[in-house]
Amino acid sequence: xxxxxxxxxxxxxxxxxxxxxxxxxxxxxxxxxxxxxxxxxxxxxxxxxxxxxxxxxxxxxxxxxxxxxxxxxxxxxxxxxxxxxxxxxxxxxxxxxxxxxxxxxxxxxxxxxxxxxxxxxxxxxxxxxxxxxxxxxxxxxxxxxxxxxxxxxxxxxxxxxxxxxxxxxxxxxxxxxxxxxxxxxxxxxxxxxxxxxxxxxxxxxxxxxxxxxxxxxxxxxxxxxxxxxxxxxxxxxxxxxxxxxxxxxxxxxxxxxxxxxxxxxxxxxxxxxxxxxxxxxxxxxxxxxxxxxxxxxxxxxxxxxxxxxxxxxxxxxxxxxxxxxxxxxxxxxxxxxxxxxxxxxxxxxxxxxxxxxxxxxxxxxxxxxx
Numbered sequence: 001x002x003x004x005x006x007x008x009x010x011x012x013x014x015x016x017x018x019x020x021x022x023x024x025x026x027x028x029x030x031x032x033x034x035x036x037x038x039x040x041x042x043x044x045x046x047x048x049x050x051x052x053x054x055x056x057x058x059x060x061x062x063x064x065x066x067x068x069x070x071x072x073x074x075x076x077x078x079x080x081x082x083x084x085x086x087x088x089x090x091x092x093x094x095x096x097x098x099x100x101x102x103x104x105x106x107x108x109x110x111x112x113x114x115x116x117x118x119x120x121x122x123x124x125x126x127x128x129x130x131x132x133x134x135x136x137x138x139x140x141x142x143x144x145x146x147x148x149x150x151x152x153x154x155x156x157x158x159x160x161x162x163x164x165x166x167x168x169x170x171x172x173x174x175x176x177x178x179x180x181x182x183x184x185x186x187x188x189x190x191x192x193x194x195x196x197x198x199x200x201x202x203x204x205x206x207x208x209x210x211x212x213x214x215x216x217x218x219x220x221x222x223x224x225x226x227x228x229x230x231x232x233x234x235x236x237x238x239x240x241x242x243x244x245x246x247x248x249x250x251x252x253x254x255x256x257x258x259x260x261x262x263x264x265x266x267x268x269x270x271x272x273x274x275x276x277x278x279x280x281x282x283x284x285x286x287x288x289x290x291x292x293x294x295x296x297x298x299x300x301x302x303x304x305x306x307x308x309x310x311x312x313x314x315x316x317x318x319x320x321x322x323x324x325x326x327x328x329x330x331x332x333x334x335x336x337x338x339x340x341x342x343x344x345x346x347x348x349x350x351x352x353x354x355x356x357x358x359x360x361x362x363x364x365x366x367x368x369x370x
Contacts, residue, residue, distance in 0.1 A: 029117070029119045032117065032119070041257060044258075044281075047098075047320075048127055048189065056197070060158055062216075076223055079145070080142050089184060092133040095134060095183065098313035099127065100316060100318045101127070101213065105355070106122060107358075107359030115355060127318055133183065134180065135182045142222075149223065149225055150226055151223075152220070155215055157215065157216055162230050166229065166230055168231060171229070171232055184203060185204045206314075232248075237249060239353060246353070249357045251287040251288060251289075253287070254345070256294045258363055261367065268366075277326055277327075279323070283320060289340040289342050291339070294321040299332070301348055304335075307323040321336075331369075332366070333366055334366075346362050
């Protein structure tokens with residue numbers, strides 16, 4: 001297959017329905033897919049995703065960090081610049097929050113045409129218990145100036161993207177950065193951060209797509225103007241063209257996922273289920289907004305039935321749903337969709353965008369009942 005530039009080309013086969021494509025993967029996509037990792041959907045059974053099963057996306061390389069020399073620098077429009085060791089950060093107030101984190105590109109490979117990038121289907125998800133110290137108290141100790149508009153977070157990971165040499169950088173408004181739940185995390189599921197998840201320190205931004213939770217933190221800087229770095233101005237925007245401004249990608253959209261029932265065909269992952277009562281179950285989440293309803297369709301979206309909802313470990317973590325299906329022999333396509341407290345409902349087909357972001361179209365699971 002002819003090599004393509006991952007920044008400039010698309011897979012063009014498809015009818016726009018949002019269903020899976022059949023034109024294969026480019027070498028660039030395979031390289032990304034083999035470096036990164038999705039969560040097998042059967043791992044939805046765990047309230048807290050085991051660390052080794054949590055989704056993983058590394059934009060550039062995992063940086064080499066010397067923990068003895070590492071410092072977190074707080075600078076810019078602050079009254080008192082700070083230079084903190086990891087041990088100093090660990091002595092500060094400690095908090096643990098279960099957070100569901102989802103990649104903004106989750107579902108990208110289901111768009112048509114498909115942007116040549118990390119080819120996520122539905123597996124770019126996980127819920128971990130993140131432990132760290134609230135960012136707000138550090139910013140307060142540094143004394144963020146009233147003239148500051150945003151807080152810029154710089155990671156140690158460096159690479160080339162959009163023809164720019166850059167460190168991975170994202171920004172938040174001062175108000176967003178000061179929210180109580182925003183953490184500087186140094187533990188994941190009760191253990192020190194693994195290298196691939198941002199050791200020694202990362203930002204965790206509950207409710208936002210994962211691109212906001214900058215890993216391998218090196219520097220936090222208060223700035224007077226909105227930050228125009230690549231990851232803010234060019235990437236992570238709901239745009240219809242490569243140069244269109246679009247809206248910024250921020251909060252996670254409502255989504256429900258089903259643990260595929262029965263047993264899989266090895267290649268197609270089509271499911272084989274025995275006739276009779278079948279308990280369908282999975283997880284649902286909606287960023288900062290609570291999930292108000294989960295519905296299941298066993299006839300390809302023609303009719304919907306409400307599932308039973310369980311509890312959530314935190315306002316920012318998924319909740320379990322269950323539905324009993326009286327399965328009779330035949331071929332079925334099962335759908336599941338979530339609604340949030342603001343009235344947003346997962347669409348059957350999500351509107352296409354250039355980057356392949358925020359695709360929360362309903363999950364489809366093909367099942368043969370025997």
